[in-house]
Amino acid sequence: MADLLGPSDIRTLAETLGTSPAKKWGQNFVVDAGTVRRIARIAALGSEDHVVEVGPGLGSLTLALLETGATVTAVEIDPILAEALPRTVAERASAESTRLTVLQADALIVTDLPLPPTALVANLPYNVSVPVILHLLEHFPSIERVLVMVQSEVADRLAAPPGSRTYGIPSAKAAWYGATRRAGGVGRAVFWPVPRVDSALVLIERREPPETTATRREVFAVIDAAFAQRRKGLRGALSGIAGSAAAAEAALRSVGIEPLTRGEQLDIVAFARIAEALAATDPPTSDMVEA
Structure with a gap:
């Protein structure tokens, strides 16, 4: 068993490094061993897994992930923390330290890892949580499941079904990659510093995207x-990428969708059908990602 970090360990380690949680990188360190072991348990990791962890910070979750027998690649943007993490793991879990690789990098631009990852498990910085999830799912099709700790509101948006108040761009794009659900709440007291918002775990279990001739780029442009x-019907909302409202209406009717339907009523399969219809004339090119 790894010697996990507690509240006093976290503060002592930060003081030794001459650092503290940085707002610019959205750092809130987990100080509760029970929480990180709970995350590792829900992620259902084993020795065959290669986990990519984004924002490991001082190593609280990293140690719990290594404890499962998994191989871990930790992607840390903070150079001080990236340099310190291997030492911390070597001191507290020497037998597991050979299964850790640390990359000092921005996870939003990482496109290559030492091994194809099977899982993304992380306490994600709130300010980049959705873009990081979508970026890694796009570039690493080997990821079978995602278990991340995010702001509770973001968790609701990611897991929202069509027709719900919180359903939107994150919900629809996450659905392209897999089935998404909340996997439990996380109390504020397990963090240092204590955040002003609630947190939650989100689980995404990968599946094949909808069968479609449209590309992911085209489908995401429609989304x-x-x-x-949001208040516009699709006839007006899609007029820009269709070329005109009339062209948008024609595409919608061709796939059996009423022109005044709103985006919040459609699932990912419907968005893919619309993208197919639009691509037959003038393919959309936008590939925006909304947090």
Whole structure:
């Protein structure tokens, strides 16, 4: 068993390094061993897994992930923390330290890892949580499941079904990659510093995207346009990428969708059908990602 970090360990380690949680990187360190072991347990990791962890910080979750027998690649943007993490793991879990690789990098631009990852498990910085999830799912098709700790509101948006108040761009784009659900709440007291918002765990279990001739880029462009003005019917919302409202209406009717339907009513399969219809004339090119 690894010697996990507690509240006093976290503060002592930060003081030794001459650092503290940085707002610019959205750092809130987990100080509760029970929480990180709970995350590792829900992620259902084993020795065959290669986990990519984003924002490991001082190593609280990293140690719990290594304890499962998994191989871990930790991607840390903070150079001080990236340099210190291997030493911390070597001191507290020497037998597991050979299964850790640390990359000092921005996870939003990482496109190569030492091994194909099977899982993304992380306490994600709130300010980049959705872009990081979508970026890694796009570039690493080997990821079978995602278990991340995010702001509770973001968890609701990611897991929201069509027709719900919180359904939007993150929900629809996450659905392209897999089935998404909340996997439990996380109390504020397990963090240092204590955040002003609640947190939650989100689980995404990968599945094949909808069968479609449209590309992911084309489908995501339709999603972006559909939610750019939530109160608009799709005839108006899609007029920009279709070339005109009339062209948008024709595409919608060709796939059996009423022109005044709103984006929040459609699932990922419907967005893919619309993208196919639009691609037959003038393919959309936007590939925006909304946090």
